[in-house]
Amino acid sequence: MEHYYSEKQKSPLKIKKIRQKVHGIEFEFYTASGIFSKEKVDKGTLALAENMIVNENDKVLDIGCGIGIIGIVAAKLHNANVVISDINKRAVMLAKKNVELNRIEAEVYQGNLYEKIKDNDFDVVLSNPPQTAGKEVCFQLIEQSKNHLKTNGSLQLVARHNKGGKTLNRKMQEVFGNINVIAKKSGYCVYKSVK
Numbered sequence: 001m002e003h004y005y006s007e008k009q010k011s012p013l014k015i016k017k018i019r020q021k022v023h024g025i026e027f028e029f030y031t032a033s034g035i036f037s038k039e040k041v042d043k044g045t046l047a048l049a050e051n052m053i054v055n056e057n058d059k060v061l062d063i064g065c066g067i068g069i070i071g072i073v074a075a076k077l078h079n080a081n082v083v084i085s086d087i088n089k090r091a092v093m094l095a096k097k098n099v100e101l102n103r104i105e106a107e108v109y110q111g112n113l114y115e116k117i118k119d120n121d122f123d124v125v126l127s128n129p130p131q132t133a134g135k136e137v138c139f140q141l142i143e144q145s146k147n148h149l150k151t152n153g154s155l156q157l158v159a160r161h162n163k164g165g166k167t168l169n170r171k172m173q174e175v176f177g178n179i180n181v182i183a184k185k186s187g188y189c190v191y192k193s194v195k
């Protein structure tokens with residue numbers, strides 16, 4: 001069974017371009033079959049893109065980046081130094097194209113969760129976690145993020161509060177000892193924990 005969180009996609013590659021405004025700035029992204037939310041920027045990703053707390057020149061990791069939307073927005077709007085990574089080879093190929101399309105600089109990796117991420121000094125880890133991949137994957141994403149954050153760095157993720165978000169919220173509280181809801185939009189919450 002092929003999922004957007006599978007490494008390889010078997011569906012025919014049909015690339016198209018979508019547009020999305022974030023804080024009044026228009027972005028373009030290449031998208032295709034076999035990736036998450038291929039028709040448009042999904043509400044969760046948009047909620048995180050519009051509400052992430054990133055400072056100028058922060059070192060930012062977008063984990064489970066899909067086609068790179070969150071990391072690209074962080075680089076463009078906040079002048080962040082961005083690393084993006086996803087397990088899906090097709091999504092990573094598109095993320096590389098999207099980095100070029102939006103004229104930003106970013107390191108792009110293909111790998112499972114943090115397997116290719118060697119740095120442990122990120123100011124911010126961002127994610128719209130793959131909840132359909134299961135709770136275990138999302139818990140690993142949360143637990144392992146702490147190893148890649150500098151002191152006072154934050155994990156910020158988005159989820160539907162009533163569809164798994166409460167569970168992720170509790171896990172972030174357990175791992176970090178703190179949790180804040182920094183935004184609510186269309187049933188989605190953006191959660192933040194600080195190391």
